[in-house]
Amino acid sequence: MADIITTxxxxxxxxxxxxxxxxxxxxxxxxxxxxxxRHVLDAAAARHGHRIAWLELLAGQRxxxxxxTWLPDETVAxxxxxxxxxxxxxxxxxxxxxxxxxxxxxxxxxxxxCLRPVRWFEGVPSPxxxxxxxxxxxxxxxxxxxxxxxxxxxxxAEAKRxxxxxxxxxxxxxxxxxxxGIKPVSETASKRLVRAAxxxxxQRKRRSVTLVHxxxxxxxxxxxxxxxxxxxxxxxxxxxAVSWEDCQGEPGDRILVKDALADVTLxxxxxxxxxxxxxxxxxxxxxxxxxxxxxxxxxxxxxxxxNINFVTGHAIFEATHGTAPRYAGLDKVxxxxxxLSGVLMFEHLGWQAAADDIVAxxxxxxxxxxxxxxxxxxxxxxxxxxxxEMASAIVDRL
Numbered sequence: 001m002a003d004i005i006t007t008x009x010x011x012x013x014x015x016x017x018x019x020x021x022x023x024x025x026x027x028x029x030x031x032x033x034x035x036x037x038r039h040v041l042d043a044a045a046a047r048h049g050h051r052i053a054w055l056e057l058l059a060g061q062r063x064x065x066x067x068x069t070w071l072p073d074e075t076v077a078x079x080x081x082x083x084x085x086x087x088x089x090x091x092x093x094x095x096x097x098x099x100x101x102x103x104x105x106x107x108x109x110x111x112x113x114c115l116r117p118v119r120w121f122e123g124v125p126s127p128x129x130x131x132x133x134x135x136x137x138x139x140x141x142x143x144x145x146x147x148x149x150x151x152x153x154x155x156x157a158e159a160k161r162x163x164x165x166x167x168x169x170x171x172x173x174x175x176x177x178x179x180x181g182i183k184p185v186s187e188t189a190s191k192r193l194v195r196a197a198x199x200x201x202x203q204r205k206r207r208s209v210t211l212v213h214x215x216x217x218x219x220x221x222x223x224x225x226x227x228x229x230x231x232x233x234x235x236x237x238x239x240x241a242v243s244w245e246d247c248q249g250e251p252g253d254r255i256l257v258k259d260a261l262a263d264v265t266l267x268x269x270x271x272x273x274x275x276x277x278x279x280x281x282x283x284x285x286x287x288x289x290x291x292x293x294x295x296x297x298x299x300x301x302x303x304x305x306x307n308i309n310f311v312t313g314h315a316i317f318e319a320t321h322g323t324a325p326r327y328a329g330l331d332k333v334x335x336x337x338x339x340l341s342g343v344l345m346f347e348h349l350g351w352q353a354a355a356d357d358i359v360a361x362x363x364x365x366x367x368x369x370x371x372x373x374x375x376x377x378x379x380x381x382x383x384x385x386x387x388x389e390m391a392s393a394i395v396d397r398l
Contacts, residue, residue: 002053005083007313015349018051022078026088027061028323029333036335036391041342043395044354060090086317106142111307114140116290123366124298125378133274139197140286147283151181185221194229197280211259212281302336306344317341331386334372361397
């Protein structure tokens, strides 16, 4: 019987054999990739005695067309009540409304971790000489930084008041025709993000955590993120991790926590990708880094993502790409991003065997050169198939 997912007193999830999981198909190509991903997820779950009671929710263009609002209160309430959900890509309103529906959901539900694993699947076309060296997991802080959208438009009375205040109180000279943004980076948000990354590294037996920042210039925001991260290692993880600052020689059997400048990291994930394992970083850096890394392993079309609050148990798993409206309804695009986000969801639910089955079946499908157009045009001897046909091929190989 279908039932809701709850949390135990220790914060772990209580998952019934038939959990109710809300979903948003998504706008644009959501009409293609959601049915494909669902087909595989249902088949893999069934192999291990599970069943999902899917609950469809409205958001994005379909919600606006039907209700006049981009993100109905009922949708947010359902995600809050059921704890776990999954969604396709959503339209970002133009000229008003939400800055981004994705950002709005993250902030409303305080989904403070954007989890972006990046790894290469054998056979996937890549511009890299050794794409197999790319195997990283990014923990991107989701709620602060300039990405949170605390900004004022150039030429407005509000921007003028803030510029005048900054000049009068701090002596900061900001051009009067500037747009102005605020970049908050707090100890609270920084430490809970790094804490989540370290717990993940311990549980998954990863070898290192790199704090990526721009603290050489932004000393009291990004520099503080670095300092608070190292402080947390000493306070809470000294038995299982050691920082670069405190490590004398090799870390032994402890996880090494180190740091790197954001600009240097964007270079070294290309030149020395095997130096990186788990990465913890601020919001905007994480956005740049996750997409740049996705390009190394086949593109954002196969890059999964999750937004998680590890304290409350809330999580929304999502396709990391856009709506691509010109491809909508053509049954053409790669379902990999949403499908692999579903794999992350299964792992989060504790359905590891079903998650492993999907990954193995996807790898076998790609190895057989059965791929959608984005891969087929870059692979010799590929059989180009539709989105739905690729899903069926994956199910055949479960």
